[in-house]
Every structure is written in C-alpha cells, then in structure tokens.
Amino acid sequence: MMAKQKTQSLKVIIAVILVCIFLITFSGIFLFMNFKEEQFVGAINEDIDMSQSVLIISIDAFRHDYFECAEAPNLKGMSDQIHIQKLIPPFPSKTFVSHYSQITGLYPAWSGIVANTMYDSEQNLTFSIGSSSSQESFWWWGEPFWISNQREGHLSGTVFWVASEVGIYGRNESPTYPTYYLSYDRDVTYKARIDQFFDWLDLPEAIRPNFYTLYFESVDDMGHMYGPCSKEVTEAIEDVDNWIGYLIRGLEARGLWKAPNGLNVIVDSDHGMTKTSKDKVIIIDDYIQIETSLIHCAHMEHLHLYPSLKDDFRYNDLDCQKRNSQLFHDDSRQNKKRFQKNLNQNSPSQDYEAQVVNFSPVTQIIPAEGKEEQVYQKLVNASQNWTVYKKEDVPSKYHYSWEGNSRIKPIIIVLDLGWSISDRAYYEKYPDNFNGGNHGYANDHDDMAGFFVASGPAFVQENNSIEKLENLEIYQILQKIVGLKNPAPNNGTMKNVESLFQ
Secondary structure, eight states: OHHHHHHHHHHHHHHHHHHHHHHHHHHHHHHHHHHHHHHHHHHHHOOOOOTTOEEEEEETTOOTTGGGTSOOHHHHHHHTTEEEEEEEOOSSOOHHHHHHHHHHTOOHHHHSOOSSSEEETTTTEEEOTTOGGGGOGGGOOSOOHHHHHHHTTOOEEEESOTTTTSOBOTTSSSOBOOSEEEOOOTTSOHHHHHHHHHHHHTSOGGGOOSEEEEEEOHHHHHHHHHOTTOHHHHHHHHHHHHHHHHHHHHHHHTTOSSSTTOOEEEEEOSOOOEEEOTTSEEEGGGTSOBOOTTHHHHTHHHHHHOTTHHHHHTOOHHHHHTOSHHHHHOOOHHHHHHHTTSSSOOOOOTTOOEEESOOSSEEEEEEOTTOHHHHHHHHHTTOTTEEEEEGGGSOGGGOOOOTTOTTSOSEEEEEOTTOEEEOHHHHHHOGGGGSEEEOOSOTTSGGGOEEEEEESTTBOSSOEEEEEEEGGGHHHHHHHHHTOSSOOOOSOOGGGTGGGBO
C-alpha cells in the first residue's frame, strides 16, 4: 500500500513539474513573441528619413508596351509620377549585358560584359549564365553602383542583381561585394525576396542600407516560352504587379511610401521581347564549315532556358573553359570519347572555317587562322535576314567596336528582328525551341525597349513622362538620389536625367 501511495505521489510530482515546465516555456515564447512584435512595431514607427535612399527593382523582359497587355494597377500608379516610356537597352539587348550596363553606367565594350555567352582568348575562358567561370572577377570591368556607394561609407543590400554575388574590384584594391546580398536562386519566392528587403529596411540606422535591389524573372521566362503579350505573359505581369502591391503596402505601414521622408522606388526592365518562330531560323553551317566539337558551348543560352537539354548535351562547363586548338585537334582516345557525347558527333577538323561563340541575335564568330576574309565574304550576302560586320565596321551607334576589347570577336552577325540562328544538327533535333519569343537584337528596335517607372520624394512630384532614355543612365539616377560625391567613370550624362528631379 505504501508503495502504491509513493507511486501516485511521484506521478503527481512529475505532472506538476511538467505543468511548470510548460508554463515557463509558454511564458518564454510569449515574451519572445512580444519582444519580436515590439521590435517590429518600433521599426515601423521609427522616425527615419529615407529620402536619399533608393530601391531599384528589375522585372526581366517587361517590354515598354506591356501596360497595354495586362492590368497592372500598382505599376501604372507609379507611372503617374515618373514614366520613361522606352528604356533603351545596350547593344546587344541581353540580360547580363543590360543589367551590368545599368549598374555601372558603361556601354558593354567598356563594362566587359559584351554578351550572355563570351569567349576571352587572353584568359582562354568561356563565360555563360550560371557557369563557374562567370564568378571570376576579371570578367567584370567598371564599378557597380553598390561599390561606389560603399566607398562613401554607405551600405548596400541586393536581393539578386547581375554580378552582385561576384567579388569585383572597381576602384578598390581587393574584390568587393555588396554589404548584404543573396546568391541567385530562382526557387526563392517573390514574397521571400521582398521580406528580405523589409528585414534590411528595418535594421537600425547604423547598419541599414541606403541602396537596395530586387529582381523578378517570370515575365522573361513566359516571354521566351510563349511570346510577348501571350496569356502566360499577361498572367506573369499581373502576378508581379500583385507583389509590387505587397511591397507598397509594407512601405505604407512604415510611413515610407509617397511621404517626404519616404523611400525612392524605381521599377524598370533590362530589355523587351519579340515573337520568334521555327520558320524563321538561319542555319549557319549551310554557308560555312563550323567547328563542332564543343558546339554546345555556343548553345549555352538555350541550355539556360531548357535545362533538360543538359542530358542530351552531356553539358560540362569545364569543357567550355578549356576551349583551345590543342583540345580541338587532340586525337587522343579520351578526347574522341568526349566528342561522341556532344550533340554534333563530328570530330574537329583542321579545315574548319570558323568557331561560333554564341547562337544569339548578335552572333560572335571567330574565323580560323588566316580565314577571316574568306568567312566574311561567304557570310556577308548569304542571307537577307542578317547583317554581317567586321568588328571595326560595327556602326558607332552601337558603341561596340572598341579595339581594346578582345571579347568582341572579328565577325559579328546581327539578325533581323524575330529571326534566329542555329547549326543544323541542333535545329533538326529541337525545332520547337525556336518558337515563342526572344531578345538580344539590335537595341534600336522598339520591341527591345524596356520600361521605367518611379516614385519617391527625390523625384519631381507632378506627372513627368520622358519618351526614351538609355538604360546606362540609371547609374546617374542612383547617383543623384543618394548624393554620390565621387562616382566611378562612366558613359552617362547627368543632364539627360535632370528633368526627373526636384
């Protein structure tokens, strides 16, 4: 009996202890929640001045006329204050090229990023979206705005922007990153991206950035797959606009939207989009004999759009990094085995005429040694739907013929709007990959123009609409807002943007 009573007493004691632990834990959680809530409320109610701070948001491939395709009330509301009707991308109108020109104020010949896929003969390296080589500092010339900003004692926070996860020298003695940044991951939701921006915005003043970036890619994805103003593009625009609304509500809750001390917000795009078709493709090896052993390197932009192709290509980034004549002409069993894994199973030949660096609307061609004139003459009049230039003859309006940039190759093919280029083997296997939409064409086509809207206390408050502006002038706009005293050398001109400001 005594043993039974002791057992019951022990159970009671254990139960009391468990209840106490629960109450203590719950109290701690409650206190922690209250603490977090107090901190959050404090951040919202803090009397801060963000009138010399700026958030720039890029909506990839939002064409200048997409307001006619979709309802976008939040973006249209911003256009009531500042609207640049056509934001002109650099030549060529590609994502990496354009974003880096925006953030450095440089034409591609001087920014170093002359295409989404490049070959640097001096370093014997190939650059492409997502390649390990693209993280190397030497590709990135000029000085991104976040470095200019940080040189003057400010802080920067980037939720995805081209080159923001790369250590870049600029005018510094060592590679420099944004103060806070996220490495690009397309699986991060738009809500999580915006919430990360809010987390930085809510930091105490001493560690709070004055320059922020956000990036949204879905409009570009749908544009490539289905073409401009398709149902899918319209839905992507409306989805992004809803997230812009979420952002605006968060700024309103902090008293930072359309207020004298509010945050300046810019939303723009890197380029536009045009309709393409498998019936408008030029097959380059109908005209010249191209080197084929590493042809997948030139198709890397399609590999980015269609990841499943990597299985067919046996894609290996290292192969592209070792692009050189010894590899091309090595007859070893190991190299022959690797060549058989490529889409084009031809072994490299001593008598090939040219190497294609990229299959893009602006295509870079490297003629075989001693064959530049031969290749040029074969291509120049081969098609009515392209224009072929020697590097030194590219029109000055494109700012693309600087002899000091060896990444711009000796022969440049510029396709007519809506046309594509391929080798025959790839086209015959994947013809439908040329349907949908594309960009990268000459930047004087209206379809390549992006858009720009802005709101904030730094800008003129009445409706101010400008017909067009080159997107490298974005650097000047950012410089003006934050009051940058010592900007990096750039190709922009402040007088072109003065009308936007108070």
